[in-house]
Amino acid sequence: MSEDANNLAVSLFSEILAVDQLARASVARVLPKGMELSHFSVLNHLAHSGAERSPAQLAKTFHLTRGAMTNTLHKLEWAGWVHVRPDWDDARRKMVAISPSGQSARDAALAAIAPVIADVVNKVGEDKAKAVLPVLREMRLKLSQVD
Numbered sequence: 001m002s003e004d005a006n007n008l009a010v011s012l013f014s015e016i017l018a019v020d021q022l023a024r025a026s027v028a029r030v031l032p033k034g035m036e037l038s039h040f041s042v043l044n045h046l047a048h049s050g051a052e053r054s055p056a057q058l059a060k061t062f063h064l065t066r067g068a069m070t071n072t073l074h075k076l077e078w079a080g081w082v083h084v085r086p087d088w089d090d091a092r093r094k095m096v097a098i099s100p101s102g103q104s105a106r107d108a109a110l111a112a113i114a115p116v117i118a119d120v121v122n123k124v125g126e127d128k129a130k131a132v133l134p135v136l137r138e139m140r141l142k143l144s145q146v147d
Contacts, residue, residue: 016139023120024037026116026120027040027113027116027117030112030113030116031109031112031113032105032108032109032112034079035105035109036075038062038072039072039075039076039079039081040106040109040113041062042058042062042072042073042076042082043076043081043082043098043102043103043105043106043109044106044109044110045058045061045062046082046096046097046098046102047098047102047103047106051097052095052096052097053095053096054087054093054094054095054096055069055070055073055094055096056069056093058073058096073096076102079101079102079105080099080101080102081098081099081101081102081105081106082096082097082098082099082102083096083097083098083099084096085097
């Protein structure tokens with residue numbers, strides 16, 4: 001790889017990491033009281049999937065250790081936002097589903113986050129946001145194949 005290509009890669013990833021940090025901070029500031037970004041991410045995933053998931057499946061989806069996911073799930077269960085039940089086919093496993101109050105909490109979080117995200121897209125410009133989205137998706141897919 002040439003030095004110019006290396007410099008491009010470093011600059012690109014530096015910008016992505018900076019955007020990630022700023023986006024997380026902006027979103028975390030407006031989440032409902034008691035909700036963390038990791039909580040919203042899991043609730044949002046469960047709401048979108050519409051199906052139960054095992055803690056191991058969720059850990060893999062979010063590229064986390066099982067222990068980290070278990071910790072998040074305990075907090076979500078304590079808040080009443082998810083239901084955790086034994087897997088009827090394999091008693092060693094558990095299954096996780098979003099609860100009605102979890103769906104409401106996710107919806108409230110999404111309502112709080114949407115204006116923040118929309119403001120950034122508006123300031124950058126919809127055309128630029130649409131143009132960068134396929135590149136970011138492709139990068140995500142390439143990076144996910146590394147694991």
